[in-house]
Amino acid sequence: MATKTRSAITKPPLMPRAERWKRRGPLLPALVFTLLLTQIPFVFTLVFSTQRWLLLSGNDSEFRGVENYVAVVQDEVFWKSVGNTIVMTVGTTLACLVIGLLVAIFMNHSFPGRGIARTLAITPFFVMPVAVTLFWKSAMFDPSFGLFGFIARSLGLPPVSWLSEHPMAALIILLTWRFVPFAMLILVAGLQSAPQDQLEAAQMDGAGIWRRFTNVTLPHLRPFIELAALLLAMNLIQTFGEIAMLTAGGPAYGTTNITYYIYLKAFNAFDFGMASALGIVSLILTIALILPMLRLLSGIFRTEGRR
Amino acid sequence: MAHINLKRGIAGLGIAAITAGLLAGCSTGDSGGGADGEITINVALAANPQMKTAESLISDFEEKNPGIKVTFTTLPENELRPAVTKDVATKAGQFDVAMIGSYEVPIWADRGWIVPLDDYAEEDADWNEADLLEPIKNIVSKDDVLYASPFYGSSSFLFYRKDLAEKAGVTISETPTWEEVQAAAAAMEDEAAGISGLCLRGLPGWGQNLAAVTTVINTFGGSWFNEDWEPQLTSPETKEAVQFYVDSLRDYGQPDAAKDGWEGCLQQFSQGKTAIWYDDTVFAGSALDQATPEVEPNIAFAMAPTGPADLASGWLWSWGLGITESSKNKDAAWKFISWVTSEDYIKLAGEEAGWDSIPPGSRASTYEIPEYLEAANRYADLTVKSIEAADPLQPTVDPVPYTGVQYVQIPEFVEIGDFVSQQIAGAISGTQTVDEALEKSQEYALKAVTDAGYLK
Numbered sequence: 001m002a003t004k005t006r007s008a009i010t011k012p013p014l015m016p017r018a019e020r021w022k023r024r025g026p027l028l029p030a031l032v033f034t035l036l037l038t039q040i041p042f043v044f045t046l047v048f049s050t051q052r053w054l055l056l057s058g059n060d061s062e063f064r065g066v067e068n069y070v071a072v073v074q075d076e077v078f079w080k081s082v083g084n085t086i087v088m089t090v091g092t093t094l095a096c097l098v099i100g101l102l103v104a105i106f107m108n109h110s111f112p113g114r115g116i117a118r119t120l121a122i123t124p125f126f127v128m129p130v131a132v133t134l135f136w137k138s139a140m141f142d143p144s145f146g147l148f149g150f151i152a153r154s155l156g157l158p159p160v161s162w163l164s165e166h167p168m169a170a171l172i173i174l175l176t177w178r179f180v181p182f183a184m185l186i187l188v189a190g191l192q193s194a195p196q197d198q199l200e201a202a203q204m205d206g207a208g209i210w211r212r213f214t215n216v217t218l219p220h221l222r223p224f225i226e227l228a229a230l231l232l233a234m235n236l237i238q239t240f241g242e243i244a245m246l247t248a249g250g251p252a253y254g255t256t257n258i259t260y261y262i263y264l265k266a267f268n269a270f271d272f273g274m275a276s277a278l279g280i281v282s283l284i285l286t287i288a289l290i291l292p293m294l295r296l297l298s299g300i301f302r303t304e305g306r307r
Numbered sequence: 308m309a310h311i312n313l314k315r316g317i318a319g320l321g322i323a324a325i326t327a328g329l330l331a332g333c334s335t336g337d338s339g340g341g342a343d344g345e346i347t348i349n350v351a352l353a354a355n356p357q358m359k360t361a362e363s364l365i366s367d368f369e370e371k372n373p374g375i376k377v378t379f380t381t382l383p384e385n386e387l388r389p390a391v392t393k394d395v396a397t398k399a400g401q402f403d404v405a406m407i408g409s410y411e412v413p414i415w416a417d418r419g420w421i422v423p424l425d426d427y428a429e430e431d432a433d434w435n436e437a438d439l440l441e442p443i444k445n446i447v448s449k450d451d452v453l454y455a456s457p458f459y460g461s462s463s464f465l466f467y468r469k470d471l472a473e474k475a476g477v478t479i480s481e482t483p484t485w486e487e488v489q490a491a492a493a494a495m496e497d498e499a500a501g502i503s504g505l506c507l508r509g510l511p512g513w514g515q516n517l518a519a520v521t522t523v524i525n526t527f528g529g530s531w532f533n534e535d536w537e538p539q540l541t542s543p544e545t546k547e548a549v550q551f552y553v554d555s556l557r558d559y560g561q562p563d564a565a566k567d568g569w570e571g572c573l574q575q576f577s578q579g580k581t582a583i584w585y586d587d588t589v590f591a592g593s594a595l596d597q598a599t600p601e602v603e604p605n606i607a608f609a610m611a612p613t614g615p616a617d618l619a620s621g622w623l624w625s626w627g628l629g630i631t632e633s634s635k636n637k638d639a640a641w642k643f644i645s646w647v648t649s650e651d652y653i654k655l656a657g658e659e660a661g662w663d664s665i666p667p668g669s670r671a672s673t674y675e676i677p678e679y680l681e682a683a684n685r686y687a688d689l690t691v692k693s694i695e696a697a698d699p700l701q702p703t704v705d706p707v708p709y710t711g712v713q714y715v716q717i718p719e720f721v722e723i724g725d726f727v728s729q730q731i732a733g734a735i736s737g738t739q740t741v742d743e744a745l746e747k748s749q750e751y752a753l754k755a756v757t758d759a760g761y762l763k
Contacts, residue, residue: 055396056718057759058418077726143562144501144580163566164509164736244385250511251565252733252744267389269722270396 048276055270068277077253078261078278082285085257088171089236093229095176100183100228101221107184108191125181133245136174137163167247167255174242179235183228190224191217230293237286258282346639347376348403351391353626354381356593357459357666358406360656361647367655368646375639384514395420400633403640407455409446409625410714416454421629424453427641434645438670440691446699446711447627455627456648460668461589462621462693463522463611463713464686470605471495471502471582479583481689485526485551485612488583492559495582504559506581507552510568511732513724518713519585520731522622524548526614530703531715531752536761538752540727540745548614550741553734565736577602585611587624588693591686592663608686610693616704622713623697625669668694708761719759726751 049068053061072078107118124132143149143159152159162170194217202212240259243249249256249264256264262282266275352358362379369376380402382390387406394401395415407415415421428436436444436453443460447453465488467479475494479487492504508516524530529545532538539545556564561575569586576584577597584594595606611621628648630640646652650672656665662682665673667690673679674691683690702712709715714724730744756762 054718055392056414056721058396058414058718137566138574141563141566144503144575145578149562159562161563161565161736164563165738167565167736247566248511248515248568250729250732251509251736252738253729254733254736254738256729264725268725270389270392271722 045276045279048272049280051273051276053271053273055272061273064273068273069281071274072277072281077256078258078281080253081256081258081261082282084168084253084255085237085259086289087168088175088239088255088257089233091168091172092175092179092236093232095172096179096183096232097225097229099176100180101187101225103180103184104187104191107188121184122181124178127178129178129241130245132178133174133242136170136177137246141170163247164251167251171242171246171255174246175236175239178242179232182235183232186224186228186231187221190221194220226296226299230297233293234290237289258285345374345376346636347378348634348636348639348643349378349380349401350404350406350628350643351380351382351387351394351402352406353384353387355384355626357656357664358626360660360664361458361652361666364652364655364659368643371646372639372642375642377643395631395633398633400631400635402631403634403636404628404643405631406458406626406628409623409627410711410716410720412447412455412627412629413449413710413716414718415629416449416452420632421454422632422634422637424456424630424641424644427645428453428456431641431645434649435670435672438650438672440669440671440694442623442694442697442699443625443669446623447625455625455629456644457625457627457669458648459589459666460623460625460694461587462623462668462690462697463519463586464588464621464689464693465609465612466576466584466586466591466594467491467607467609468495468579468582468602468605469607471497479607479609482610483612485523485555485614488585488612489551489555489559492555492583496559497582501580503561503575503581505555505583505585506561506567506572506575507556507564507585508568508572509556509560509564509732509735510566510571511725511728512568513714513721513728515568515728516731516735517724517728518622520549520552520728521713522611522620523552523614525620525703525712526612526616526618527551528614528616528618528704530705530707532707532709532756532761534706534708535763536708536756538749538756540749540752544616546741546745549731549734549745553731553741556735557737565732573597588621588686588690589667591690592667592683595685596663606685608689610689610696618704619696619698620702620712621693621697623694623699624713717759717761719755723752723755 048061050063050065051061052064052067103121107114107121111117138145140146140148141162143152143161148162149159160166198216199212202216207215237257238259239257240263243255243257243260244263247255249260253261258278262275262278265271265278352362358381362381365377365379380390388408388411391402391405391407392411393399395405396418405421407421412421416423428434434456439457440460443457444453447455447457465479465483472479472491472495475491477491477494479491483491488505494504496502496504508519510516521531524545527544527548529542529548530539561567561572561581567575569590572581572584572586573590573594574597575581577594577599579599579602591608595603598606611619613619628644630637630644634640648666648669650670653665653670653673654676657676657679662679665679667673667683667687671691674687680687697712699710699712702710709717714720727748730739730748731741733739734741734744753762
């Protein structure tokens, strides 16, 4: 049995052609589907990015080589939106991990009404982003109608103009609120699989809560934290609805991220050439950003496999 | 192995082409007439309250025009624009009737994306072209040829609270100046009660804060460009106007001003959180409708404020319905347009859905309907006066090469306008000075008009 398998692996040409297709056949539709949905639009985007194509100008598109790319690289607003994307993604991811971990530790203890508390803690993640944003815009951040303004007034402090003066902070607060449950879910799973025997042994050896947390729980949680960070970052980097509804990207492009900027170029100004070039450049930047994180993820799988 | 991949790739492309062909086949099949002579027309509408009323009353049209069925695609303004533009510019032929703003109409007419309506209008005596308000008719025309039928028309004017003005001991005349408005706002502001002196749009967007700012620039004697298309955003008049707008907002405006568009100001005003509001005449009905019982009886209106240049400057806007060039059912499309923009429709909407829901500002006859005049007695008269006072053909003191009061009628304006609106929002929020905002704007506008070939 074992020898048979090995020979099949070392000598693939022995498998008859029909047999190979019988195995691959069922996968073909999926391949074609993926190809249609991902590669063709991408090729079109590549082609568009070399064209001067302004829909409203009424002229046909014309080939302009790398002109759009030069314009993108020279565009101050683009670099500002890159900076904003990084601040927004990193800031929110870190905040989500810290708060998510605290909530997860809390939720991991048993206390009366834990089921209800867990359900409530997860809810924000399942509310529609647009509804969440409208709610935060008027019911929380608004200095006249909002809760924050009310608290400030009650304490005799001047209300803060969140969306005018601290738009990025406001955006990060909103996104953090939305994504903490996601981080919490992953981290609770991690905590529940924590090695109880080691924890007990540590306790027997006289290690305090902090020692046990830093030396046993945290190393165990590491892959979970990394996974949460990766998934959060991938979600957050494409934030759009919250920005459109909350601040329309402003003031002075203070909350415009790459996604929103591409939207402005493509569907507001109808400059498809420039928008495509923006898309390609940001794709390259995103890959550069995500690759190290993916390497991290494969690291996670390795550790998991080793166990 | 490589050649197998290639083969697969080709197969994939082939399937893609076939799918695309099938889809194209479907769409042409859809827009053509059915076998039994029934025609379906596709109409794209903005999801504003008045348009939703029209959608709900469509059975009246279908009764009067047997054989024509209407399907609606109703989208929020921001989504309607890209959806319709893509469809029309690429001649995809999805829509027979498209709702477009007065900014787009001349541009689209110029591109041949929508068809002239003069012949239809001439043959259709019941539709009564002569009844359309002149300024509104002008902004949905190009070179005196009608390209869209106005669904509603609007200008801008001042909303204020009578009771707060009385309490502060100020009066606001029917034709105020910006100086007076600023002084009144200062007097009416009541921080202890949480009432700001005035509410102005601060949210970035060429259709948001920039619309209001541009009318102020006009009244201060400034303009976007001079006759040679040189940007005038750093001219003393423009600077003064923008500084005035920003200072008024920062000193007496609603808190957190850079986040509010018209939606925010409507909320502030109707909930009694602000004393004065400068915005579109079409919101008068909504403001009264949404106002709290204490606020409602005290709402009053005045003309758009004037400035040092002594120029009437309410803006002018219309949502119009045009027939797309790619439509295969142009006659049926006109029948729908004729129905939904007729005098009879306005009466029908008033009777069936309430007089707040009629499309205002498009026809003179609307302002002769006794029921409407009674329901809108506080603002109907001023709406017409404001619309008639606005002059999109000569929006500024000095002659300019463009038309449009609160926008510049060129395709590049969306992009320039969005940039400038962001910079002004930055000045309103205090992250930069007005001078910095306008320097950057000037530079951007200069580059844009040079690239587009306006500036030689």
